[in-house]
Amino acid sequence: xxxxxxxxxxxxxxxxxxxxxxxxxxxxxxxxxxxxxxxxxxxxxxxxxxxxxxxxxxxxxxxxxxxxxxxxxxxxxxxxxxxxxxxxxxxxxxxxxxxxxxxxxxxxxxxxxxxxxxxxxxxxxxxxxxxxxxxxxxxxxxxxxxxxxxxxxxxxxxxxxxxxxxxxxxxxxxxxxxxxxxxxxxxxxxxxxxxxxxxxxxxxxxxxxxxxxx
Amino acid sequence: xxxxxxxxxxxxxxxxxxxxxxxxxxxxxxxxxxxxxxxxxxxxxxxxxxxxxxxxxxxxxxxxxxxxxxxxxxxxxxxxxxxxxxxxxxxxxxxxxxxxxxxxxxxxxxxxxxxxxxxxxxxxxxxxxxxxxxxxxxxxxxxxxxxxxxxxxxxxxxxxxxxxxxxxxxxxxxxxxxxxxxxxxxxxxxxxxxxxxxxxxxxxxxxxxxxxxxxxxxxxxxxxxxxxxxxxxxxxxxxxxxxxxxxxxxxxxxxxxxxxxxxxx
Numbered sequence: 001x002x003x004x005x006x007x008x009x010x011x012x013x014x015x016x017x018x019x020x021x022x023x024x025x026x027x028x029x030x031x032x033x034x035x036x037x038x039x040x041x042x043x044x045x046x047x048x049x050x051x052x053x054x055x056x057x058x059x060x061x062x063x064x065x066x067x068x069x070x071x072x073x074x075x076x077x078x079x080x081x082x083x084x085x086x087x088x089x090x091x092x093x094x095x096x097x098x099x100x101x102x103x104x105x106x107x108x109x110x111x112x113x114x115x116x117x118x119x120x121x122x123x124x125x126x127x128x129x130x131x132x133x134x135x136x137x138x139x140x141x142x143x144x145x146x147x148x149x150x151x152x153x154x155x156x157x158x159x160x161x162x163x164x165x166x167x168x169x170x171x172x173x174x175x176x177x178x179x180x181x182x183x184x185x186x187x188x189x190x191x192x193x194x195x196x197x198x199x200x201x202x203x204x205x206x207x208x209x210x211x212x213x214x
Numbered sequence: 215x216x217x218x219x220x221x222x223x224x225x226x227x228x229x230x231x232x233x234x235x236x237x238x239x240x241x242x243x244x245x246x247x248x249x250x251x252x253x254x255x256x257x258x259x260x261x262x263x264x265x266x267x268x269x270x271x272x273x274x275x276x277x278x279x280x281x282x283x284x285x286x287x288x289x290x291x292x293x294x295x296x297x298x299x300x301x302x303x304x305x306x307x308x309x310x311x312x313x314x315x316x317x318x319x320x321x322x323x324x325x326x327x328x329x330x331x332x333x334x335x336x337x338x339x340x341x342x343x344x345x346x347x348x349x350x351x352x353x354x355x356x357x358x359x360x361x362x363x364x365x366x367x368x369x370x371x372x373x374x375x376x377x378x379x380x381x382x383x384x385x386x387x388x389x390x391x392x393x394x395x396x397x398x399x400x401x402x403x404x405x406x407x408x409x410x411x412x413x414x415x416x417x418x419x420x421x422x423x424x425x426x427x428x429x430x431x432x433x434x435x436x437x438x439x440x441x442x443x444x445x446x447x448x449x450x451x452x453x454x455x456x457x458x459x460x461x462x463x464x465x466x467x468x469x470x471x472x473x474x475x476x477x478x479x
Contacts (some may be wrong), residue, residue, distance in 0.1 A: 134239055159236070164232070187225075
């Protein structure tokens with residue numbers, strides 16, 4: 001197993017442990033976030049098993065893509081204050097789930113193809129959600145320092161992940177044509193590592209007490 | 215090689231864009247925090263000033279009431295005692311005993327009145343006794359003095375609303391009593407304090423001459439405006455309803471759970 005994958009899995013395990021150890025002190029949003037990291041970790045481990053046993057990890061990637069969207073959307077649902085935005089988040093979950101079914105059956109078969117369509121759709125939605133949350137943060141600023149705010153780290157992580165991964169997916173064909181598959185590979189893990197480091201910081205900063213005090 | 219360069223530039227550009235956006239957001243956020251802090255300080259300063267004004271007004275009103283009470287009541291009682299004592303020299307033993315007994319009773323009454331007055335002179339009693347007891351004492355005093363018949367009703371479990379908010383509420387009560395006596399010539403005054411977990415309401419109702427709200431707002435109506443402003447200061451809402459010959463009703467509502475915003479709340 002390449003070193004970068006081992007590093008990433010160790011990082012995921014550490015962030016999962018942080019989330020579970022601090023679970024009782026976390027807010028509702030933090031609890032969902034902690035479970036999302038555990039889910040990503042389990043999916044990644046299953047992914048390695050599927051790759052080794054069946055030489056096909058597409059079913060796991062399909063499952064991870066939709067679970068990831070549901071978890072992160074649920075977090076945004078908890079964080080948004082505006083009712084219309086909350087309804088839009090729920091509507092997007094329904095729409096993406098329907099699209100996921102259609103994509104898995106017709107466009108990019110569940111057991112055979114990497115679900116780029118789902119990723120492109122969900123990453124675009126994550127970018128919109130993160131920008132909307134940044135706007136909400138500006139409208140209702142808290143008293144505490146922004147770098148000590150869990151939501152800031154989570155949202156920055158989401159913006160970083162959604163935009164860079166979108167860029168990466170958009171450039172995939174180009175990289176393949178020029179035999180830069182290694183670049184895709186390392187860039188992919190670099191994005192995921194940075195994303196989960198920021199998620200780890202978000203989990204370390206999240207606390208019910210801080211939410212009450214602010 | 216050129217393509218590698220272009221890709222590196224593109225990737226670097228993307229990272230710069232994201233970092234730039236986040237830095238810009240942080241700067242903007244800090245500016246908002248600073249602006250909010252300044253606004254909050256400004257509000258707190260206005261709150262403190264208004265509170266000071268309220269305290270001074272309360273002291274003024276209390277002093278003028280005490281002065282009136284001493285003049286109309288205690289001085290009269292003591293003059294009567296003096297007169298009685300002047301008649302003690304009479305040779306009639308029974309009359310002398312009666313006069314002394316009467317004087318003792320009057321002095322005792324004067325002492326009680328003076329004790330009540332000394333209690334009302336201190337603004338701390340609202341802190342010690344709370345809003346309900348203070349209003350109760352004031353209502354009893356008003357009824358006893360005969361200027362107006364004040365009835366108090368309290369419902370729900372009494373919870374402290376915070377010293378400053380209770381002080382402002384008491385001042386609103388005083389202001390409405392003033393209006394009822396000076397402008398409305400009311401004879402009855404109803405006070406209802408309603409405590410429910412999410413809402414506290416103070417209702418003050420008189421049977422005076424009333425007024426047309428439109429005419430009152432045209433004529434300035436600074437007393438009523440003061441009540442509304444003071445209520446807003448403690449996060450409450452004051453509703454004033456009145457009509458000519460139909461008395462006046464002031465309802466102040468506030469959420470007791472928002473008290474952490476107010477100092478000493």
